[in-house]
Amino acid sequence: MKLLLINIKELLQVRETTPTKLYGHQMKELPTLKNAWVFLKNGIIESFGTMDNIGPQQGFKTLDCTGKIVLPAWCDSHSHLVYAGNREQEFVDRINGLSYQEIAEKGGGIVNSAKKLQETSEEELFKQSKKRLKEVMRLGTGALEIKSGYGLTTEAELKMLRVAKKLAKEFPVTIKTTFLGAHAVPKEYKNNKEAYIDLICNEMLPNVAKEKLAHFVDVFCEEGYFTVHEMERILTEAKKYKLVPKVHVNQFNSIGGVAAAVKYKALSVDHLEVMTDEDLEVLKDTETMPVALPSCSYFLSIPYTPARKMIDAGLPLAIATDYNPGSTPSGNMNFVVATACIKMRMTPEEAINAATINGAYAMGLSRTHGSITKGKTANLIITKPIPSYGYLPYAFGSNLIDCVILNGKEIK
């Protein structure tokens, strides 16, 4: 299968060799080629260049991209896309004055989603999740991380991860899975959290590993959820199964989770709406990618991750959706990029780097995704005719995508 895109107004994120991650001032640079072509073969980026040095164009399908911009498909490194039902009632409760934490204390929140998921068959869960996946593919997502964490029983956690694995098999999106048994304490264990952590360590983790259902392990390290000490216990146990940490920290409070995650060589620390100077400092010169989730801040009206301060301090940053029924019922990476620019004062170059190369890093996909580089997976977004790439975050409410190519094929 061969496909040639010609007359591309501007080809973004063109890298001869690909950096694994971009940090600090490097994030300001977005290399591009104007009036370009790119040739895709067997699902891989075969070659690219400018129209003044294009070779023979016969024998394969050609797409004319006059006026259009082409960029790597989005790399969404944090999602909870597999879930059952919705929580629109809690959304209304928040409008009427309850906080996210108050709703959780009243038995809503994550445990509410867990109840729905436990009552939903694997088949039905797959059906609901598939619909969301198709939507985000059409919105330009080419690589996606999916977490468990709405099961909270061994059976239901495994069910979620099996659904995510099935999605990976049946769709051309690259999917990485994360075991998040420590997302909340189930009602039955309210007065015996340790017993739930025992269940995670002694039953859930061995079964997840046995069925090879996850690449990563996650813990919601937050007041009212799991302490730093509890997170450390789970990460220590997960290490035995070679599960790399990617953790929820500093959403509402800074309780030392960032330093602990760095100590455990986490691939990413996600949320970071509340960051102390010490949290920022401890991330410097490490292999841990900070990940901001701007649509979560938008939806919950909580602070945005201090991206400007972090990038100016020389840190890398990725941005992701956090697609889930409670804090972010949206998997739209275009909105994430726009919100990063509008609310977090990231430049379009920084936001695009954060949603491609750095997003790929936060999923362990640097070698295959996130840039226009020979030999990488042919996952591309072709925009509608637009004046410049800055127009993408600027016209934040418009769908500016004309076509999405995944594994070298146009998706419908």
Ligand SMILES: N=CN[C@@H](CCC(=O)O)C(=O)O
């Ligand atoms: N904060 C923890 N977990 C999810 C939300 C969970 C929910 O409210 O259902 C998040 O990343 O925002």
Ligand SMILES: [Zn+2]
């Ligand atoms: Zn999350």
